[in-house]
Amino acid sequence: MSNIFCSTIGKKLIMSISGLFLVTFLLLHLSLNLTALVSKEAYKTVCDFMDTNIFIQIMVPVLALGFAVHILYSIIITLRNMKARPIGYSVSNRTEASSWASKNMFVLGAIVLCFLALHLSHFWAKMQLQHFIGGHGKEAYSLLIELFKNWYYCVLYIVWVIALYFHISHGFWSAFQTIGANNSKWIPRLQCAAKIYAIIVSLGFISIPVYFFFGLYTV
């Protein structure tokens, strides 16, 4: 085991496991969000659950750690990979072979990260964080109504989700390839599963701002 994480494959193992952890988290996050489309009461119930459940309290710092590790290693790996090609080609024509997302994972990740900061300050800082520090959390449902009233906030949010779509449409299957859980039969299957997962997650997240922007809710 000793120096497994010194190797390029070991470092990617960290990316892969932290990535799959984030992928799982996204699914949970989405299913909680979708309750906002059901009713104000349903949404309030899950928000209270998130604020008080002991398992969730433990998972919040774990999640933060997962993000930190994923981001730290994405920088280490990307820098090393750039160093391996110090002089580029003057003509490059190999685009058709590989997906656009696979070549731009760092940029896509960075976009996700920028909006994540904004997202945390708009929602988490006013909801769960307040609960943790003993302040008064904002009524969550009215927060949604208030923020998604602005068309530009909705656009930002959707751009964010689209970047996430591309990131996981490659990341999902790539993570299995990295841990070695893949073969010629499963590569196309996992790539298809990655697309399906990415579509479900991104459409799911996009449905929230659309629902509130067009005022489809009843208070």
Place this chain on the structure above:
Amino acid sequence: MKFKLKIWRQKNAKTKGQFETYNIENVSPDTSFLEMLDILNDKLIKEGKAPVSFDHDCREGICGMCSLYINGRAHGPDDEVTTCQLHMRKFKDGDTITVEPWRSAAFPVIKDLVVDRYAFDKILQAGGFISVNTGGVPDGNTIPVSKENADESMDAAACIGCGACVATCKNGSAMLFVAARVSSLAKLPQGKIEGAKRAKAMVAKMDELGFGGCTNTQACEAECPKAISISHIARLNREFLCAKIQE
């Protein structure tokens, strides 16, 4: 056919190189790319200029010596062929063709279009072999190998070590090469014994020599003249990670 060639010229490893433009005419469409370069070199020599250096040997697609990044693709615009098997009919009359050397930190340019691919040999020396004494040629089927394993192993063994994977990968990664070598041996009983040791040694050497890591872009597979699948990279990851965890 006639072409305008933009070729990378570089005196030696230390000097800075630059593109030079050459015009070439009366090229038959059935000329191979390397023959076209031979014709150009003949012309340059007659003019008293230095010919363009490039690597080649068998000229039948089996030795892996030829290289060249032609119009933005390793081994040029045709699929699943080496540069020596590429013909001028794949280009349009009057085309401008840009020819560059492989670009990778681990493959430094020696002269013009020739790069030093000794790094691949070093990786092989680290573990790309079996140390059992195989003796004379055994009778057929004395060592049972299933059809699937034999096929997988043969597919991986098709690697000619040309370095197109490294040249194409945006990270200059040698993973497809290492994967092919590890895979072809891991799938056979003779190679299995040293499997764990081999995977660790070859990956450690690959990392040490400054190749990048794999981000699963699949560019290598698409440009490999032998169409070696990235499923072998999954196997390499598996072999390496299992070997490390059991250490």
